[in-house]
Amino acid sequence: MPQPILFYFEFASPYGYLASIQIDDIASRYGREAMWKPIMLGAALKRTGSQPLAHVPIKKDYFLHDIQRCARLLDVPLRLPPVMPMNSLAASRAFWWLQDRNPCLAKRLARALYRAHWGEGRDLSAPEQVAEVAATLGIDSEELIAAVQDPAVKARLREETEASLELGVFGSPFVIVDGEPFWGADRLEQMERWLATGGW
């Protein structure tokens, strides 16, 4: 069986959102599965001495323009959230908590969270806000709010983030195909070509 495609992303990253809309379709065209892996990008930004795009003078203005232009081109809904970057701890922990119980539901939750945050511009910094989105998928809010404070769930996210750093992940989205790294929503085309050809 072919290896899954590793899809690393940060919920607070709009380019991660744009990639999330496309990644499963691309993977399935080549008989692959995309394994979704939300991480806390702050840890990587610290290592590379970078700032979140929304905090970088000058670049910030371009970035806000660019994500809206890209979304229009892809015909994907995009509405700027009130806080950029939001604190994605609760969203990411909720994902990893579910991932170990029901991976399909975890992926559906990730889609719903991305859609709420970047498609509808809703803040998801608080566990209650994440729970509200999760509830639309039938996920129990009390269980979720308890889970995101569970030390084991916190550790799971920390370990996944650490493991991503070991693999050289420094941005969102970051896709690894059979060991080959692709950074950025604008590398999906090359990534697909890699899948189709096995490299060049």
Next chain:
Amino acid sequence: MPQPILFYFEFASPYGYLASIQIDDIASRYGREAMWKPIMLGAALKRTGSQPLAHVPIKKDYFLHDIQRCARLLDVPLRLPPVMPMNSLAASRAFWWLQDRNPCLAKRLARALYRAHWGEGRDLSAPEQVAEVAATLGIDSEELIAAVQDPAVKARLREETEASLELGVFGSPFVIVDGEPFWGADRLEQMERWLATGGW
């Protein structure tokens, strides 16, 4: 007459090199001219608090891998220069000196310098190294070496760099089409679509 496409780049930037190979062809498909504008990117990096890619931990390794992978895909020669980023003052000043006398020759010089630096891996930090490449186009070496120390030529490059910052240029390549900004060699496709459609 349609406005020219403004093509901002830094000679020390490999993504600028990759774009330089494609920009004139794209422009001419839409009856446009690409106006080449080398700048000193260091000034922009200072404003955005960024480092040259070759100095950024972790990201640097990806970047070296990525530019070689992109070059293979585009079938463009690429050989890593001994110093990254090189000091591009002499190259940039030589361009602006020529630009005011013979714009066609200036563009040919820019191509030759990019080819020598990124296609053949030659360092061009010293005026003599720039002059050596320029000589292959029949440009007098002594005149060039004197020109890159000329206060008027130095001021010309400074002014062009300042003007680019005013327009929001913060990276290389950076293309402006009828006021619409596109950053990165990986935005050329969107840039071409903008030319074809007038926006979306």
